[in-house]
Amino acid sequence: MSSIPSLQVESGKVVLAGQWTLAAMLPRLTDLQLALKDAASVPNRIWDLTALARLDSAAAVLLWRSWGNCWPEGLVISDLHRQVLERVADLPREMPPPPMRPFRVPEFLGGLLLKALSNLHGLIALFGQLLLDMAHLLRSPKEMPWKEFTANLYKSGAQAMPVTALVGFLIGVTISYLSALQLKNFGADLFIINILGISIIRELGPVLVAVLVAGRSGSAMTAQIGVMRVTEEIDALSTMGISRSLRVVLPKILGLTAAMPLIVLWASGVALFGGMLAAMLQLDLSLIYFLDNLPRAVPVANLLIGLGKGLVFGFVIALIACYFGLRVKPNTESLSANTTSAVVTAITTVILVDALFAVFTRHVGVPQL
Amino acid sequence: MSVPVVELAGINTVFGREYVHRDLSLVIGEGQVVGLLGGSGSGKTTLLREMLGLLRPAAGSVRLFGVDLQEPDQVLQRNVRRRLGMLFQHGALFSALSVFDNIAFPLRELKCLDEDWISRLVHLKLAMVELDASHGKLMPAELSGGMFKRVALARALALEPELLLLDEPTAGLDPDRSQNFVDLIGALQRELGLTIVMVTHDLQTLAGLASHVAVLAEQRIIAFGPKDQVMTVDHPFVTGFFGADRRKLL
Numbered sequence: 067m068s069s070i071p072s073l074q075v076e077s078g079k080v081v082l083a084g085q086w087t088l089a090a091m092l093p094r095l096t097d098l099q100l101a102l103k104d105a106a107s108v109p110n111r112i113w114d115l116t117a118l119a120r121l122d123s124a125a126a127v128l129l130w131r132s133w134g135n136c137w138p139e140g141l142v143i144s145d146l147h148r149q150v151l152e153r154v155a156d157l158p159r160e161m162p163p164p165p166m167r168p169f170r171v172p173e174f175l176g177g178l179l180l181k182a183l184s185n186l187h188g189l190i191a192l193f194g195q196l197l198l199d200m201a202h203l204l205r206s207p208k209e210m211p212w213k214e215f216t217a218n219l220y221k222s223g224a225q226a227m228p229v230t231a232l233v234g235f236l237i238g239v240t241i242s243y244l245s246a247l248q249l250k251n252f253g254a255d256l257f258i259i260n261i262l263g264i265s266i267i268r269e270l271g272p273v274l275v276a277v278l279v280a281g282r283s284g285s286a287m288t289a290q291i292g293v294m295r296v297t298e299e300i301d302a303l304s305t306m307g308i309s310r311s312l313r314v315v316l317p318k319i320l321g322l323t324a325a326m327p328l329i330v331l332w333a334s335g336v337a338l339f340g341g342m343l344a345a346m347l348q349l350d351l352s353l354i355y356f357l358d359n360l361p362r363a364v365p366v367a368n369l370l371i372g373l374g375k376g377l378v379f380g381f382v383i384a385l386i387a388c389y390f391g392l393r394v395k396p397n398t399e400s401l402s403a404n405t406t407s408a409v410v411t412a413i414t415t416v417i418l419v420d421a422l423f424a425v426f427t428r429h430v431g432v433p434q435l
Numbered sequence: 436m437s438v439p440v441v442e443l444a445g446i447n448t449v450f451g452r453e454y455v456h457r458d459l460s461l462v463i464g465e466g467q468v469v470g471l472l473g474g475s476g477s478g479k480t481t482l483l484r485e486m487l488g489l490l491r492p493a494a495g496s497v498r499l500f501g502v503d504l505q506e507p508d509q510v511l512q513r514n515v516r517r518r519l520g521m522l523f524q525h526g527a528l529f530s531a532l533s534v535f536d537n538i539a540f541p542l543r544e545l546k547c548l549d550e551d552w553i554s555r556l557v558h559l560k561l562a563m564v565e566l567d568a569s570h571g572k573l574m575p576a577e578l579s580g581g582m583f584k585r586v587a588l589a590r591a592l593a594l595e596p597e598l599l600l601l602d603e604p605t606a607g608l609d610p611d612r613s614q615n616f617v618d619l620i621g622a623l624q625r626e627l628g629l630t631i632v633m634v635t636h637d638l639q640t641l642a643g644l645a646s647h648v649a650v651l652a653e654q655r656i657i658a659f660g661p662k663d664q665v666m667t668v669d670h671p672f673v674t675g676f677f678g679a680d681r682r683k684l685l
């Protein structure tokens with residue numbers, strides 16, 4: 067087959083032949099471009115394109131460019147191929163360049179600030195909507211989405227038990243081991259109970275679980291709501307007269323808010339157990355002694371603070387996850403960006419709220435010696 | 436005769452325990468415009484996916500341009516794929532890229548064309564499917580259903596394919612656009628000698644474009660041949676599909 071695109075110059079005449087298509091040109095693109103440039107550099111030549119087998123638009127653009135964006139004087143070509151070239155010739159001469167914004171620091175910072183403010187605004191609006199939904203549910207309790215609520219409780223609660231237990235156990239062992247090394251030096255072995263009890267129950271348990279849950283359930287919530295936005299499922303819901311906040315957002319937030327204290331309790335328990343084991347091996351502290359002294363060393367207020375933190379963290383994580391989920395625009399890039407933002411914002415906010423807790427409960431539950 | 440462009444031999448497709456195709460064979464020659472007909476759920480999209488190599492049939496072989504799609508040679512496979520364009524039933528535009536970038540994407544992937552060339556080609560394709568140059572900035576989510584389809588077609592045409600697979604190209608277009616689409620594809624076909632396989636339920640498109648018709652029913656191709664011959668086949672699906680219009684189309 068004479069499929070190879072060829073170009074010959076014979077006595078002032080340029081003859082093109084063969085298949086001038088993208089696929090056929092690709093292997094010898096640079097040669098062809100050079101040859102065309104050479105041929106077009108001499109003016110007043112006749113271009114004979116009657117021997118062309120095929121001319122596709124990629125080749126037509128190439129020809130048109132080498133002619134300097136205008137028709138050559140003597141052009142012999144079949145009508146079919148002339149049409150292809152005419153389409154290229156009809157294109158507007160100046161392509162609009164893609165607009166580029168210069169980077170300016172104040173503009174960038176201002177943009178960030180505005181974005182943060184609009185996120186805050188959106189979060190507050192979602193919170194308000196949530197309160198309205200709760201009020202509505204109080205008046206007509208039959209509409210409570212129990213099924214979704216329990217499903218969320220199971221997914222973000224029960225299914226998170228193995229991973230939180232594993233991480234809790236390892237952290238408990240590590241802290242106990244490291245503290246025991248120090249305490250031994252001072253001969254203050256018994257304080258291991260205070261250290262473990264207070265740090266795990268009051269601080270580490272809730273924060274650790276919050277970080278895990280933000281990565282696990284928070285990202286899942288954002289992605290799920292986001293995909294529902296992408297596939298217009300949310301719109302389908304509202305056309306059926308079903309409130310998206312009542313059916314999609316509320317059960318997620320209530321579910322995680324209810325599940326978090328339970329996971330915190332579970333994870334703290336396992337972490338304490340890990341710490342106890344390490345203390346037994348390292349300091350010869352028996353399990354019975356440890357358990358006997360735990361209530362004395364750690365006032366029960368710490369447990370309540372820990373569980374309270376769990377409750378608040380769960381609420382914050384779910385609220386942020388749902389908010390970013392609803393903000394997803396129908397494209398994959400926005401989905402991934404919002405999922406990332408949801409997790410990062412949730413973890414940051416959790417740590418911020420934890421600091422607030424620390425400040426406001428500084429006089430509560432710390433045993434005075 | 437040159438090698439057939441598409442050659443399906445003894446194709447079996449099974450989902451779970453359901454047979455979609457059973458011992459299906461079809462040979463499409465160069466330059467043919469084949470309308471693939473069949474009831475909803477008869478496995479037309481599935482057949483196109485098998486031609487693209489997106490789905491491997493349980494049995495049988497698929498050859499494009501004489502190359503078996505199960506050939507392990509990567510370079511050969513890539514070169515075959517560059518010679519075909521596909522318009523998916525639901526568009527399948529890259530949602531994170533603008534219209535312009537969607538069309539430019541396969542061209543940029545070739546890594547031999549300069550930006551000016553690509554930009555002209557993209558604008559050419561946009562003009563071909565009757566979209567403004569200003570539409571290039573839009574994101575796929577900002578397009579209407581018909582525009583979405585036309586951008587998808589422009590992307591399918593970007594690499595100047597020799598084989599074009601169209602899955603319901605005119606569904607969702609208004610009659611005017613649908614006619615323009617038929618004219619455009621017809622013109623391209625005459626200029627470039629394209630081979631086209633299209634799934635369509637639209638009689639107008641079929642009458643305007645197709646040279647051949649293949650009918651998929653009872654899990655195999657029950658009739659394949661020039662349009663006017665297939666229309667006279669005595670099979671409940673064929674008579675039902677063309678119905679009373681059968682005479683008018685001839």
Ligand SMILES: Nc1ncnc2c1ncn2[C@@H]1O[C@H](COP(=O)(O)OP(=O)(O)OP(=O)(O)O)[C@@H](O)[C@H]1O
Nearest residue numbers: 450451455473474475476477478479480481482524
């Ligand atoms: N990934 C899959 N898994 C299981 N079954 C499938 C899958 N894809 C398709 N099917 C089944 O194969 C059959 C054929 O589907 P296909 O999409 O090819 O239909 P179609 O002929 O294109 O129909 P339509 O005209 O409605 O688009 C259907 O019954 C469908 O349920």
Ligand SMILES: [Mg+2]
Nearest residue numbers: 479480524602
């Ligand atoms: Mg289909």
